[in-house]
Each structure stands twice: as structure tokens, then as C-alpha cells.
Amino acid sequence: MADDKKRPGFETLAVHAGAAPDPATGARATPIYQTTAYVFENVEQAASLFNLQSYGYIYSRLTNPTVSVLEERMASLEGGRGAIAVASGHAAQLLAFFAFMEPGDHFVASSKLYGGSITQFGKSFRKFGWEATFADPDDPENFRRALLPRSKAVFVESLANPGGVVSDLEAVAKIAHEAGALLIVDNTLATPYLCRPFEWGADLVVHSTTKFLSGHGNAMGGVVIDSGTVDWAQSGKFKALTEPEPAYHGLRFFETFGDLAFTVHGHAVGLRDLGATLAPLNAFLTITGIETLPLRMERHCANAQAIAQWLERHEAVAWVSYAGLASSPYRALQRKYMPKGAGAVLTFGLKGGFAAGVKLVESVELFSHLANIGDTRSLILHPASTTHRQLSEAQQLAAGAGPDAVRLSVGIESVEDLIADLAQGLAAGA
């Protein structure tokens, strides 16, 4: 009784996974179930649902049919067991840690994460008694040195912004597991089209779906995906999943739901109590975006590669950080973990410094000056005058956002138009 069907390809999963025709109407596109609650069949069925004994919808804070389609699609694309969709990437990180962290617990995170994650982990998580130590990911051994007996997880980005930093996922997974800790990977910039962290030993994957997954700069969202391969009982560290849950009359999630435990817990406890629910309309926009993810990422990466190479030769440019360049120290890791491309976000430095950065962002016509990434449109940002302006110059430099740095999120327009726009913008600042 072997599996008789070959697993469908990534492009097929991107269009179909999770989205069978609507069972009620046959609607082929996924309907937007714009409802807060669902009528029970009878008291007995309601009791079964509240006891988690049967599957069904109760209240859209927990589950919603449109959101479920996005969850299954993301679990499928990442090769995981299940997923929990939430309101934003930050909410995804909160929900992922909430499942197993207790006051006094510790985790180790890359020091080269997106700045918003560093603030969330370093400042707000402390209010829950969750302590983070930051380690430079360029040497995976730094994680081993930072891990403590009470550490429960290591957190990295597969591909980090700014700077095109690629994490050595296989090495970090081994170090985390040897310490009885989970590896959590933020796969936002790479997307599962370029990199699938579960194939390298990650236990949980998180995304801001706001970026390349929804892809059109029109829907906030986040998702946590569980590999389904964690033995939550092995170390005795993950009591929320193995010990009786008082709010469900002593139910033990891992014993009852096996490899579905994290996914069920994420809805029944995580979304129930944190309430960071994804809106059905945003789920619909994200599902629609994901259908073209492979096509868009191909173009995003090709455009970014061409622009990075063009910038590297430009006389006004001091340096370019992009893992797809031969000059990048991350080139070998990029070829191993994301061979189809190095993503669409790159950073470069201007010889003219702060003033040249300001002039460039104000001179471009096609590039939108805003603080986001992963849009069909090309985006430009001068961090030192915007997102990082409250930091000291030393802090800006440590974040890869010094006074001379400009960040691009390269869109899917005609690449010659993008290069022409950058050329005239750089000429204006010369």
C-alpha cells in the first residue's frame, strides 16, 4: 500500500493546495466568508466542537473557511503538517513563541534580523519574562555559545534584510537540536519558492505574508507553519503541549492530537487568547497572490540580480549587498539554500553619503519611497533618514543601515525602466 501518486509540483500546489471548490456552492474561487460566527447543528454538535472532538467552525477569532484555505496552502508549500494564519508577521512570531515559552524561559536569535523583530524580541517579549540573546549568525557556533539549559529555541531568518544575509540553516538546526531547542526560521524574504527550511531541519517557519506571498502591497498577514516532526514530550521542556490544559478540562494536546498538536493548540489556545486573527478579506487577497508566487519570484529575482550587477559597476556606488553577487560573502550559502535566486531585496551604499541617499529617494520616479518590501512595484528606502533615524550612527551601522545605505525591494516591472530610473536618480545626486 505505497503512496500511489507523485507529489504535485510547487506551481500546482501554489494554485490548488487547500482550495477545493466550495462544498456549499461549487464556487471555484475561494469565497470570502465574511462572518464572525457559525450556526450549530444542535447542542450535541456544539459540545463536540467546544471540546475539540470534531472539526468545524465556531467563531472566526479561531477559524474561518477563507483563512483555513490560506493555512493549508502555506503548510503545503512549506512541506509542513499544519499552519496558523494571523494578522501580521509580528503576530506570527508572538503566536509561535507563545505556544511553548513561560516566564523565565530563554531563546537565542540572530543579531541580523529585521529591526522590527529585534525590538519585539528584545523589548516587548521581556514584559512576558521571555529573554532573548542575540548572536551573530555568520558563525553558527555563536548560537551554541549563547544557548543556555533553559533555552527553548533558536530564531533566524533564512534570508535577512538588510544586507542579503543567508543563514546556514543545516548547521544552526543541528546546534539547536543538540541543545534540546527548536529552530524557528523566518522565511519571509525567501518565500518557500526559493527556500524550504523544513528540508534543512527547521521545526517551525514563520512569515510575514504581507510581503512576497500576498505580493501586491495590499494585505497585511502572517503565518506560523509547524513541521509536525517535533517530539514535544522528549525533552520535558514543552509542557504547554504535553501537560493537561486546564481550560480544556485536562486535555493533553500532544497525546490527543499527535503531530497536529501545535496546529490545534495554535488555534484553540493561541488565537483564542491572543486574538490576532487574520481578516477573511486579507486571507483572500493573500491566497490570490500566492497563485502567482512562482512567476513573480522568478521575475523579482531576475530583476534584482540585474540591478545589483548594474549598481556594482556604477561610479556613484561604494558597495552592494546582495547574496546573488559573486562579491557577496553569502554567495555559497545562497547557492546551497536558495539556488533559484537570491530574493528581491538589496542594499547599496552611496559614495555621496547621507545627502546622496536623500537626493536619490527624492529623485526617482518609478521607485516608490516607502517602508515596505515584497510588492509588485519597486520600492526604495533610505533607512538613515526614515526607519532608522532615531538610532545613533553606530546603531545604524550595526543594523546595516548606515548614513550612506539605500534599500531596494525590486518589483516586477521592465528591468530596463528600473535601471533607467535609478540612473537618472543617481545622476541627479552627482
Next chain:
Amino acid sequence: MNHDTYSDADLRAILKRVRTIAMVGASPHWNRPSYFVMKYLQSKGYRVIPVNPRAKGETILGELCRGDLSEITEPVDMVDIFRRSEKVGPIVDAAIKMGAKVIWMQLGVRDDDAARRAEAAGLTVVMNRCPKIEYSRLSGELGWSGVNTGIISAKRRAL
């Protein structure tokens, strides 16, 4: 026979032809996994006869709990085993003797020797799976909870 993977078609065929299930290790306590599975299978139209010597004579979800498989007089299509792997052998032998057609061992339960005996006697064996999870996965219900069902189809779903 390979017991590491099972095809969707084979699991679907088992769940379609089975009507009466004897559940060895059924618990009378509502927060135990076996109770969840029994209740779910009943809601899908299966008759489930609980077997558990410690709950013998009690009524579980409307069914009289038997102390042993040999106490069941009505025909049983499938024996679903909620016991540790090392306890499985004699249960499988009793299931063969009573004329069951399918042996199903729950998640984490596996006994390859017992499986070979059952298959030699013409029974179908599934190990280390849960019928509730497989039924809900194949019918699409599991996707309602954000789980990857692995089902890709442009047709309306039916088990």
C-alpha cells in the same frame, strides 16, 4: 506489505467498506484520545463497540463496554487498537479469530509480527495511523483546522 506509507485510495476503500468497529482500549473519560475518536466515528455513521476490561458493563457514548473482544457477539468489520505496541499481539490474534476484516492500530502503535499473521489470514492492516485523522483528512474536514491534507483536486470533495 509496506506499512510506512498508505495510499489515499487504500485508506478510503477501508473507511468506506467498514461499518462496525470494535475499539480496544476505549475510555469512558471524555478527555481521552480514544473517546474523541469514538465520538467522531459515531458521528460519521460507524457503529463503535468499546472494549476495555476496566470499564466492562459501563455505557460509553451509548454503547455497552465489553471486557474482551470475545464478548462481542455481533459481526465486527474492523478492530481499532488503542493499546501499547507490546500489548497488540493477543488482540490481533483474537481479532483474526472473530472474523474481523481490518486491523487498525492507532498513532504510535505498531507490531509487524502481528501484522504479518493478520495479513496471512487475509486481513488488511493499518498501523501507526488514526482513523479520525484519516477520515477527516480525506474528506477535507482536517483542512478546516489549517492542516495540510495533501489532497489536490478540482472536484467537489466527498470521502
